[in-house]
Amino acid sequence: MEQKIAVKVDDLTVAYNYKPVLWDIDLEIPEGVLMAIVGPNGAGKSTLIKSILGILKPIAGSVSIYDKPYDKQRSLVAYVPQKGSVDWDFPTTALDVVMMGTYGSLGWIKRPGQKEKKAALEALEKVGMLPFKNRQISQLSGGQQQRIFLARALVQNASIYFMDEPFQGVDATTEIAIINILKELRKAGKTVIVVHHDLQTVPEYFDWVTFLNVKKIATGPVKDIFNDDNLTKTYGINYKVSIQE
Amino acid sequence: MSNAQLEIQVIASLVAIACAIPGTFLVLRKMAMISDAISHSILPGIVIGFFITQDLNSPLLILLAAITGIITVVLVEYIQKTGLVKEDTAIGLVFPVLFSIGVIMIAKNANDVHLDVDAVLLGELAFTPFDRLIISGADVGPKSMWIIGSILIITIGLLIAFFKELKVSTFDAGLSASLGFSPAVIHYGLMTVSSVTTVGAFDAVGAILVVALIIAPAATAYLLTNNLKRMLLYAICFGVFSAISGYWLAHVLDASISGSITTMLGLLFFMVYLFAPNKGVIAVMYREKQQRTEVSLLTFLLHLKNHTEESERHVNHLNEHINWQKVRSKTVLDLALKNNMIQFDKNIVSLTEKGDEFTSKAIDYIITNKDAQIEHMKDDFFLFRG
Ligand SMILES: Nc1ncnc2c1ncn2[C@@H]1O[C@H](COP(=O)(O)OP(=O)(O)O)[C@@H](O)[C@H]1O
Ligand SMILES: [Mg+2]
Numbered sequence: 097m098e099q100k101i102a103v104k105v106d107d108l109t110v111a112y113n114y115k116p117v118l119w120d121i122d123l124e125i126p127e128g129v130l131m132a133i134v135g136p137n138g139a140g141k142s143t144l145i146k147s148i149l150g151i152l153k154p155i156a157g158s159v160s161i162y163d164k165p166y167d168k169q170r171s172l173v174a175y176v177p178q179k180g181s182v183d184w185d186f187p188t189t190a191l192d193v194v195m196m197g198t199y200g201s202l203g204w205i206k207r208p209g210q211k212e213k214k215a216a217l218e219a220l221e222k223v224g225m226l227p228f229k230n231r232q233i234s235q236l237s238g239g240q241q242q243r244i245f246l247a248r249a250l251v252q253n254a255s256i257y258f259m260d261e262p263f264q265g266v267d268a269t270t271e272i273a274i275i276n277i278l279k280e281l282r283k284a285g286k287t288v289i290v291v292h293h294d295l296q297t298v299p300e301y302f303d304w305v306t307f308l309n310v311k312k313i314a315t316g317p318v319k320d321i322f323n324d325d326n327l328t329k330t331y332g333i334n335y336k337v338s339i340q341e
Numbered sequence: 342m343s344n345a346q347l348e349i350q351v352i353a354s355l356v357a358i359a360c361a362i363p364g365t366f367l368v369l370r371k372m373a374m375i376s377d378a379i380s381h382s383i384l385p386g387i388v389i390g391f392f393i394t395q396d397l398n399s400p401l402l403i404l405l406a407a408i409t410g411i412i413t414v415v416l417v418e419y420i421q422k423t424g425l426v427k428e429d430t431a432i433g434l435v436f437p438v439l440f441s442i443g444v445i446m447i448a449k450n451a452n453d454v455h456l457d458v459d460a461v462l463l464g465e466l467a468f469t470p471f472d473r474l475i476i477s478g479a480d481v482g483p484k485s486m487w488i489i490g491s492i493l494i495i496t497i498g499l500l501i502a503f504f505k506e507l508k509v510s511t512f513d514a515g516l517s518a519s520l521g522f523s524p525a526v527i528h529y530g531l532m533t534v535s536s537v538t539t540v541g542a543f544d545a546v547g548a549i550l551v552v553a554l555i556i557a558p559a560a561t562a563y564l565l566t567n568n569l570k571r572m573l574l575y576a577i578c579f580g581v582f583s584a585i586s587g588y589w590l591a592h593v594l595d596a597s598i599s600g601s602i603t604t605m606l607g608l609l610f611f612m613v614y615l616f617a618p619n620k621g622v623i624a625v626m627y628r629e630k631q632q633r634t635e636v637s638l639l640t641f642l643l644h645l646k647n648h649t650e651e652s653e654r655h656v657n658h659l660n661e662h663i664n665w666q667k668v669r670s671k672t673v674l675d676l677a678l679k680n681n682m683i684q685f686d687k688n689i690v691s692l693t694e695k696g697d698e699f700t701s702k703a704i705d706y707i708i709t710n711k712d713a714q715i716e717h718m719k720d721d722f723f724l725f726r727g
Contacts, residue, residue, distance in 0.1 A: 149518070150518065151515050170521050175515065175519040181515055182513045186511070187563070187566060187567045187568055188512065189568075193512070196508075196512070199509055199520055199522070200521060204503075
């Protein structure tokens with residue numbers, strides 16, 4: 097069986113102020129995987145996602161989503177940025193943030209209506225945040241803020257989900273709740289790409305992994321390539337993971 | 342109240358509304374300083390426009406000056422992008438240069454230009470009713486009123502049309518870009534509106550008041566609400582209130598109108614800064630005091646829970662053991678008693694059932710930081726909020 101490629105990255109090089117932070121990345125992400133992107137701080141994980149989503153302009157290379165450029169495939173993609181990238185003191189409520197996920201399908205000028213509100217409420221329900229829908233976002237805990245971001249991505253009803261450190265600053269209960277939703281998405285045939293920090297949980301949570309540190313070190317099924325060799329190449333130090341059997 | 346007085350207040354209020362709208366987004370984007378840069382660096386644009394049109398109110402002049410405003414923004418961003426200096430430094434580098442070019446141009450042509458630097462910085466609201474717009478012989482009102490009125494209508498139209506885009510790109514530029522709402526387009530749109538508003542308003546109220554009207558009402562509104570639409574509304578109200586009350590203050594004191602309006606803006610901000618219900622200085626101080634007391638309470642309850650021996654729980658020993666001053670101890674004891682968390686038995690303090698349960702829950706919460714179960718506790722105690 098030939099598996100479809102959801103995301104394809106070719107010879108991608110990205111720089112800030114002419115200093116490359118991603119060098120010549122080639123990457124193929126098959127449809128329907130739950131993939132972790134791992135690498136040390138400053139490895140360029142966030143940069144990679146932003147370049148795939150057209151938020152940053154690469155200095156070389158190209159990206160395609162199901163064989164077409166990102167511009168043409170926006171509606172297929174949902175994005176959860178790193179939590180720290182927004183101002184949580186912004187004057188708005190949880191429900192309103194989730195509604196933002198519907199803006200893409202509305203396009204310019206058109207306003208969200210009842211249909212969008214209903215979708216947003218359903219997404220809030222799914223992440224267990226319905227009771228907090230009218231709460232100002234700065235009054236939410238770190239875990240609750242992550243759930244709101246997840247709900248916002250769910251409301252986009254996409255085929256491919258990009259999530260930048262969705263487990264950052266969340267408690268154990270929230271982490272389990274989030275990973276269960278991600279696994280559900282995969283079961284529904286979606287492709288989920290997650291920047292992840294906790295190496296211990298990679299084999300338990302994910303079936304696909306990409307090692308990144310400025311260059312791509314390796315990419316493939318967790319069971320084949322998640323080993324000390326690749327970890328050492330990525331993190332520089334001699335790495336030993338004790339994977340519980 | 343004379344007709345001229347009324348017209349001045351209408352013009353000042355229109356300027357206030359036109360400034361509050363872009364101001365709200367500039368404040369939320371933490372870009373308030375850019376309005377300062379724009380308001381000064383448009384001077385050369387105004388001077389060149391004036392040479393060409395000989396009319397301070399000509400649309401061409403407004404356009405030229407607004408372009409200078411955009412050039413300022415582009416220059417600031419370009420310098421910032423080199424990574425050599427921070428944004429505020431870049432702003433500080435750009436606008437004095439452009440402003441002085443304007444000043445030199447005025448000085449060199451002082452004879453044929455009736456335009457002076459003071460007028461640009463401070464404006465002269467009192468004179469605005471004298472420059473009338475005459476359409477086929479009929480007097481339809483002061484020119485400035487029409488100019489700022491038109492700018493305001495366009496601004497409101499853009500706000501209504503692009504409210505959702507402004508909101509998402511201000512809150513989360515990354516998401517906005519991924520959804521196809523280019524943050525750069527929205528950014529330059531906002532900058533264009535800010536520039537045009539500044540230019541349209543400077544003749545009437547001067548550059549300094551424009552900056553004050555852009556920043557102060559929005560900053561004041563930010564302290565009072567957690568809702569973007571309400572923040573816009575409050576900012577507009579504060580702007581208009583300051584404009585009108587400032588006008589009458591100037592009337593009473595026989596002082597500059599712009600100066601008085603700016604003073605009112607400052608006063609209003611200061612009052613709200615002190616007394617705002619949640620974000621005000623006094624509210625924050627009160628909350629911190631509450632939190633300190635509650636931490637003390639918890640420490641105290643925990644001490645009782647951990648020590649079964651009576652000597653540790655004797656009233657006389659508690660002061661020494663927990664090492665608080667008398668006042669603190671009394672507040673804490675009162676609070677615990679009021680909530681039925683402790684009981685006395687011949688000067689020996691012990692936890693009630695309720696107190697015991699509360700202590701276990703609170704400790705559990707602090708250790709695990711689980712948020713779901715603890716919601717009802719948050720309502721009782723400040724400690725668990727935020
Ligand atoms: N806006 C920016 N301007 C300049 N350098 C940046 C910017 N964002 C990130 N970088 C740099 O790019 C590198 C990769 O960053 P990032 O993609 O955020 O890494 P990661 O997400 O893997 O921690 C880092 O060295 C970082 O300092
Ligand atoms: Mg990152």
